[in-house]
Structures are given as C-alpha cells and as structure tokens.
Amino acid sequence: MTDRTFRRTVDAFRWEGVDVLAYKQDGAAPFKDVTRQVLFDDPSLAAQLRYFEVAPGGWTTLERHEHVHNVMVIRGRGRCLVGDEAWDLAPNDLVSVPPLTWHQFLAAPDEPLGFLCLVNRERDRPQLPAAGEVDRLAKPLSK
Amino acid sequence: MTDRTFRRTVDAFRWEGVDVLAYKQDGAAPFKDVTRQVLFDDPSLAAQLRYFEVAPGGWTTLERHEHVHNVMVIRGRGRCLVGDEAWDLAPNDLVSVPPLTWHQFLAAPDEPLGFLCLVNRERDRPQLPAAGEVDRLAKPLSK
Numbered sequence: 001m002t003d004r005t006f007r008r009t010v011d012a013f014r015w016e017g018v019d020v021l022a023y024k025q026d027g028a029a030p031f032k033d034v035t036r037q038v039l040f041d042d043p044s045l046a047a048q049l050r051y052f053e054v055a056p057g058g059w060t061t062l063e064r065h066e067h068v069h070n071v072m073v074i075r076g077r078g079r080c081l082v083g084d085e086a087w088d089l090a091p092n093d094l095v096s097v098p099p100l101t102w103h104q105f106l107a108a109p110d111e112p113l114g115f116l117c118l119v120n121r122e123r124d125r126p127q128l129p130a131a132g133e134v135d136r137l138a139k140p141l142s143k
Numbered sequence: 144m145t146d147r148t149f150r151r152t153v154d155a156f157r158w159e160g161v162d163v164l165a166y167k168q169d170g171a172a173p174f175k176d177v178t179r180q181v182l183f184d185d186p187s188l189a190a191q192l193r194y195f196e197v198a199p200g201g202w203t204t205l206e207r208h209e210h211v212h213n214v215m216v217i218r219g220r221g222r223c224l225v226g227d228e229a230w231d232l233a234p235n236d237l238v239s240v241p242p243l244t245w246h247q248f249l250a251a252p253d254e255p256l257g258f259l260c261l262v263n264r265e266r267d268r269p270q271l272p273a274a275g276e277v278d279r280l281a282k283p284l285s286k
Contacts, residue, residue, distance in 0.1 A: 006230045007237040015237060039237055040213040046189030046263050049213065070183040070192065072259075074217065087149045094150040094158060094182055116215075118261070120189050 013053060013075055013114055015039065023052070024061065029128060033058030033107075039116070046121055053114040054078065054107040062104040062138060067123035069097035071105075075114030078107045079141060086140040089113060102129065102137050156196060156218055156257055158182065166195070167204065172271060176201030176250075182259070189264055196257040197221065197250040205247040205281060210266035212240035214248075218257030221250045222284060229283040232256060245272065245280050 010016045015037065023034035033055035040049040053075065054060060062081070071080075073093045080089055081104045082097055089095075089105075095115075097103045107113035129137055153159045158180065166177035176198035183192040196218065197203060205224070214223075216236045223232055224247045225240055232238075232248075238258075240246045250256035272280055 005225050005228070005239050005241070008233075009235045013235065015235070039215065040239070040261060042211050042213060042239065044211050044242070044263075045213060045261065047261065049192075049215075049261055068185050068187050070185060070188060072182065072192075082148050085148070090151075092152045092156065092158075096148050096183070096185065098148070099187070116259075118183060118188065118190065118192055120187075 013051065029061040029063070029126070031059060031061045034060055047118055048121055050117050050119070051114065052105070052117055053112055054105060055112055056107050057109050058113075059106040060104055061126065061128070062102060062134060063126035063128055064100050064102045065124050065126045066099050067120055068099060069095075069103065070118040071095040071097070072116045073113070074116055076107060076111040078105060078111070078113030080105045081138060081141050084140055086143060089115075104138065104141070106141065156194065172204040172206070172269070174202060174204045177203055190261055191264055193260050193262070194257065195248070195260055196255055197248060198255055199250050200252050201256075202249040203247055204269065204271070205245060205277060206269035206271055207243050207245045208267050208269045209242050210263055211242060212238075212246065213261040214238040214240070215259045216256070217259055219250060219254040221248060221254070221256030223248045224281060224284050227283055229286060232258075247281065247284070249284065 018037045021036045023036045035053050037051045073089050078089045083101045150158050161180045164179045166179045178196050180194045216232050221232045226244045
C-alpha cells in the first residue's frame with residue numbers, strides 16, 4: 001500500500017502530493033490565469049483526470065483537437081464555448097466537447113472556475129485558430 | 144451539436160439525461176442503499192466516469208478486481224476500506240484502489256456519501272470474499 005492510496009486536500013482544491021502546474025507548456029497559446037493539477041494518472045488506466053482552475057476573469061485557450069474532453073464543473077462560476085453555442089457554468093454541470101470542436105472556458109469576473117477534465121492518455125495536440133478567426137469563433141460567448 | 148454537449152443537474156447530484164441505475168446487476172453481491180449514474184460514457188474515451196451515491200448508513204459491496212478504481216468524493220461523509228487500511232472521507236478526497244485490493248465504501252450514519260469513480264471501459268468482473276473472510280477483511284473499518 002503506497003501513501004498515494006489516499007490523498008486529502010491540503011487547501012481548497014489543492015491536493016497533497018499533486019503539483020500545481022502551468023496550464024500550457026507551449027508559450028504560444030493565449031490564455032490567462034489557469035492552473036492544472038493531474039489528480040489521477042494511473043499507468044494502468046487509459047485516461048487521466050485533471051483539475052483546471054481559471055482565476056476570476058481568466059480564460060483557457062480557444063482550441064480544438066481530435067480527442068474529446070469530458071468536463072465536470074466543481075468550483076465557482078463561468079461560461080464555456082463549445083462549437084457554435086455557449087453556456088453559463090455552475091458546479092456539477094457536465095460538458096462534452098466533441099472531436100475537432102472549438103472550445104474555451106472562462107471564469108466569472110468575480111469567481112474562479114474549477115473543473116475536472118477527463119481525457120484519453122494518448123491524444124493529439126491542440127490546434128489554434130488563425131488570428132483573424134478568433135473573434136468569429138468566440139462570438140457565441142458574447143450573446 | 145447534440146443536446147448532450149451540456150448537461151445541468153436537475154436536482155442535487157441528479158443530471159439531466161442520466162439514468163439513476165441500480166448499483167449491481169448481480170443480486171448476489173451484498174450492499175445497501177447505493178445508486179449509480181454514468182456521467183461520461185463516450186465511445187471514443189477508453190474510460191468511464193460514474194457517480195455513486197451511498198445513502199446514510201449504507202455501504203458498497205466488499206470486493207476486489209484486477210482493474211483499478213480512481214475515486215473522488217464530491218458529497219457528504221463516510222469511510223472507506225482499501226486493503227488493510229481505512230480512512231474517513233470528505234469532499235475532494237482522492238482514493239486509488241490498486242489491482243486485486245479489497246475495498247468498500249460506507250456512508251456516515253447521518254449523511255450520504257457521493258463519489259466519482261473512474262474506470263477503464265474494458266475491465267474484469269469483481270470478486271467477492273468467502274463468507275467466512277468478510278469480518279477479517281473489514282476489520283480496519285472498525286478501528
């Protein structure tokens with residue numbers, strides 16, 4: 001039995017033995033105030049469960065990829081774009097991002113947005129929109 | 144875009160479009176007051192995310208299997224057995240159940256215990272202890 005069998009939070013939404021990571025390794029992707037924690041990364045599991053937290057007023061990168069994202073909100077408030085629709089988000093909401101669908105998560109101005117994201121361990125790299133496309137793609141968020 | 148992209152809760156810890164299922168199909172396994180909801184079951188994902196809820200005073204089956212369980216508590220209080228150790232559980236606690244390790248989840252007498260459980264889509268069936276072994280295996284829970 002290793003000490004990784006049980007892990008308590010050491011602070012709100014920070015877990016013992018789990019590093020708080022930079023959201024992107026790739027500095028080219030535009031985002032603001034996002035952290036990433038890998039909660040489960042068992043080599044015998046074909047998927048990983050990560051916890052992302054977007055600080056108040058922050059956002060994740062607008063991107064798409066072949067692999068699906070399965071998301072569960074567990075903290076705060078915000079809004080998400082998936083394809084040509086946008087939704088307000090609250091704890092326990094579930095979001096499925098289909099393959100090659102543009103998506104982005106935003107925290108409310110005055111609250112963080114924390115969510116679990118389930119992905120396959122083996123997955124393709126995100127694609128970014130062309131600079132001139134961002135406003136059109138993000139338009140549903142402003143409705 | 145299907146209407147499954149976004150799913151809100153319709154009640155506390157009940158999601159729209161998600162059936163509340165019997166915990167076991169197999170009537171032989173001993174358990175008490177447990178429901179199961181499959182939150183994510185995307186065919187392109189190699190894993191499933193389920194939500195189990197144990198009513199106050201209830202418990203899951205004492206069992207083991209080759210596949211690992213990755214568990215995150217999201218509601219209430221309780222206690223779990225993993226191998227020869229037991230832990231008190233509260234929201235956001237993480238539990239990893241290694242292969243072939245006996246485990247059981249119990250709700251507090253006066254509170255439900257709700258947890259997410261991540262498993263591989265392809266997995267082996269649980270094994271049950273021999274009747275005479277249950278008391279010895281469950282002993283850490285009484286400490």
